[in-house]
Amino acid sequence: MSLAKFEYYTPNSVENACKLLTEQGDGAYIMAGGTDLLVKIHKGAMKAKAIIDLQKVKGIDGISYEKGKGLTIGAMARLTDVGNHPDIKTKYPAVSKAALATANTQIRNMGTVAGNLCNAAPSADNAPVLMVMGAVVTLKSIKGERLVPLVEFFQGPGMTVIKKGEILTSIFVPEPPNGSGVSYQYLSARGKVDIAAVCVGAMVIMDGGICKDAKIVLGAVAPVPMRAKDAEKVVMGKRLSTELLEKLGLEASRESRPITDMRASAEYRRILVAVLSARAIEEAAKNASKK
Amino acid sequence: MKQVITLKVNGDSYSLAVEPSRSLNEVLREDLNLTGTKLGCGDGDCGACTVLVNGRSVSSCLTLAVSVDGKDITTVEGLASGEDLHPIQEAFIEHGAIQCGFCSAGMEMSALNLLNQNPEPTDEEIRQAISGNLCRCTGYYKIVDAIGAAAKKMNTKKTKKN
Numbered sequence A: 001m002s003l004a005k006f007e008y009y010t011p012n013s014v015e016n017a018c019k020l021l022t023e024q025g026d027g028a029y030i031m032a033g034g035t036d037l038l039v040k041i042h043k044g045a046m047k048a049k050a051i052i053d054l055q056k057v058k059g060i061d062g063i064s065y066e067k068g069k070g071l072t073i074g075a076m077a078r079l080t081d082v083g084n085h086p087d088i089k090t091k092y093p094a095v096s097k098a099a100l101a102t103a104n105t106q107i108r109n110m111g112t113v114a115g116n117l118c119n120a121a122p123s124a125d126n127a128p129v130l131m132v133m134g135a136v137v138t139l140k141s142i143k144g145e146r147l148v149p150l151v152e153f154f155q156g157p158g159m160t161v162i163k164k165g166e167i168l169t170s171i172f173v174p175e176p177p178n179g180s181g182v183s184y185q186y187l188s189a190r191g192k193v194d195i196a197a198v199c200v201g202a203m204v205i206m207d208g209g210i211c212k213d214a215k216i217v218l219g220a221v222a223p224v225p226m227r228a229k230d231a232e233k234v235v236m237g238k239r240l241s242t243e244l245l246e247k248l249g250l251e252a253s254r255e256s257r258p259i260t261d262m263r264a265s266a267e268y269r270r271i272l273v274a275v276l277s278a279r280a281i282e283e284a285a286k287n288a289s290k291k
Numbered sequence B: 001m002k003q004v005i006t007l008k009v010n011g012d013s014y015s016l017a018v019e020p021s022r023s024l025n026e027v028l029r030e031d032l033n034l035t036g037t038k039l040g041c042g043d044g045d046c047g048a049c050t051v052l053v054n055g056r057s058v059s060s061c062l063t064l065a066v067s068v069d070g071k072d073i074t075t076v077e078g079l080a081s082g083e084d085l086h087p088i089q090e091a092f093i094e095h096g097a098i099q100c101g102f103c104s105a106g107m108e109m110s111a112l113n114l115l116n117q118n119p120e121p122t123d124e125e126i127r128q129a130i131s132g133n134l135c136r137c138t139g140y141y142k143i144v145d146a147i148g149a150a151a152k153k154m155n156t157k158k159t160k161k162n
Helices: A014-024 A037-043 A079-084 A086-091 A093-101 A106-111 A113-119 A127-131 A227-236 A240-255 A267-289 B024-031 B086-093 B104-117 B121-131 B142-162
Strands: A007-009 A026-029 A051-055 A063-066 A070-074 A135-139 A144-149 A154-158 A167-174 A180-187 A198-207 A211-218 B001-007 B012-018 B050-053 B057-058 B071-072
Touching: A007 A070, A007 A180, A014 A026, A014 A051, A014 A135, A014 A167, A014 B024, A037 B012, A063 A086, A070 A086, A070 A106, A070 B012, A079 A093, A079 A106, A086 A093, A093 A127, A093 A180, A093 A198, A106 A113, A106 B057, A106 B104, A113 A127, A127 A180, A127 A198, A127 A211, A180 A267, A198 A267, A211 A227, A211 A240, A211 A267, A227 A240, B012 B024, B024 B050, B050 B104, B057 B104, B086 B104, B104 B121, B104 B142, B121 B142
Parallel strands: A007 A051, A026 A051, B001 B071
Antiparallel strands: A063 A070, A070 A167, A135 A144, A135 A167, A180 A198, A198 A211, B001 B012, B050 B057, B050 B071
């Protein structure tokens, strides 16, 4: 792989990284694992003048869980480490499942959850679960920092609310509420390695067999990972049944806006949405009762 | 502008001046003549370029050489010690796990990444571990067999040492 020339920087603090990013201006890109960025540069979809590699920035590669508060995933935490982290596996199993469902071993050893979000593919494996769990991302720049709920983060394929000069430094996932359960379901044409044709994240809060709250996010069936709000309403306040889940699936399918591409046809995606969203709610409810 | 870096490959240190835009794969193959590591898709899909960086498998085609300055790199050339093949290499030969050979270096490095973390993998775990490595001859069964056999060889060796 031969790439057009660019300058390369490894700042050692968030402050210096923000400064560099602002100074370099257009054509300067932040790199975490590089597994999406370098492919885009290679394919000519992006022209880089400078790459700012975050690997030496202190304090952003950690994963920490504080009981009663939540989980913080640093921007440089690799997918492998997120997927295998003991606290994430026990407290946030769906976050772990989504991280380990991303690409292949080599890419997971390099790539990050933050990078998967910033790349903003509609099919991003890590987006749906983090969105239903109410994740919030921290964006920093020389002007300061702001917090953005992940449900407001995506703007279109490859587009996010990140402004020029801003860097996503961490992802916070609140402590799962009492009675809650989460699930991640996905399907791709060629097994695990391929990008998901459809992926679904769901969270429910159960109270004595009644679904008090439900959140569903569909991936790869719209320009951004999307909430299926009408489908959520189908089950809210109700006792889950096979019939109700079928109705929920149909509603989610109706809400979705899939396109036909090399991975699946729009028609097939609509069927997958129905099946996977019902399955996700069912599993989420099962996980809720386990606690 | 070129940057001066030190690559520690298979225990040897090399001081090089490289353009930041060059991949680790290019530098290994073209500057260090370590052509055992292959270049396939160039996009991180095929696994032919797999090497270990600080003990973990990565796609060398998607790794900038400047980004691994000072880190420990292991390529397929680092598996054997002198004339003695690594148990993974022996098992690949014994089980006929090599056809055209283009994927072999990457397969062996992915096998090493797996066996370093999981010395007794199941067939399913082996399949998952090489799911980022494509064999264009489609000889997967023999590769899975070979990795299972390599695990046994490595475990026997360890027991003998103890």
